[in-house]
Amino acid sequence: MKKQLRVFHISGVGKMFVEGMVEGTIIRVTDSDVLLATNRNRILATNWDRVLKEHIVPRYVVQRKAKPTDPRWFADFLLIMLLKPSHVASAIGDLREHFDRDCRYLGRRRAIWLYWRRTFDSLSPLLRRAIGKALRWGAVIAAVRRLF
C-alpha cells in the first residue's frame, strides 16, 4: 500500500502536511476543533473553522516539494569546503543541535533563518584560516623553490 499524507489548508497557516504515522505527531479532530501539533508540541491550528479544505496526496509529492526548503544541504556543503576534515561532522552536528533547539523554542521558520545566519557567521573565520594556511604553504613552497 502506498503511503499517503493528509493535507490541511488552514487559513493563516497555509498548507499543513500530516502523516498519521510520523513519530510524535498529534492529530486530534473533534466536531468543532482540530488540533494539529508537530512532534515539538508546537500547536499549529486549533480551530476547525480555519481548515478550509482537506485532501490526501501520495507521500512522494510532498517529499519532492519539501526538499528545496531544507536549509541544510547547501550550508553543509559550504562548511565541508572550509573545515578541517576531522571537525566537519562535529561542526555540522553543532549547527543541527542549535537548529533543533531553535525549532523547539522559536519555530521552524525562525530556526531556518538562524541556521543560515550561524552558517554565514562561520564562513569568514574559516575562510581567513583557510587562506592563511594556503599562504603559509605557498611561502614554504616558494622558499623550497628558491633553494633548489
Next chain:
Amino acid sequence: MSDTELTTLEQHLLLAIIGLHPNAYGVSIQDHIKARTGREPSTGSIYASLDRLEEKGFVKSRQGEPTAERGGKRKLYFTITAPGHGALKESLQAIDALSHGLRQKGAAV
C-alpha cells in the same frame, strides 16, 4: 604572534574547556562563553581557533556519541593538554601583570 601567545578567543576557549571538563564540545563551549561574556562566538570561529590550538598541541580531541538531535553527527570533546595549561597560565599572568601596573598608577581597572 609566537607559538605560545594566545588570542582572547583562544583564552576563552581554553578556560571554557577547563570549566566544562570532560564535556567540552562545540555547543557547550559556545553556551559557556555566551553565559559568561555575553558574546556568542560563531561555530566557525570556535573551530578555526580549536584547529589552531590543536596544531600547537594545546588541546586534544576525542569523538563522542552521535545523537538524534545532532542529526546523527558525533560530538567532538576537547581537553586541555599540559602545554595548553602552561600557555594559558602565562597568558593570564601577563594580563594580570599589565593590569597590576595600571592599578598602581591609579587607573580604574
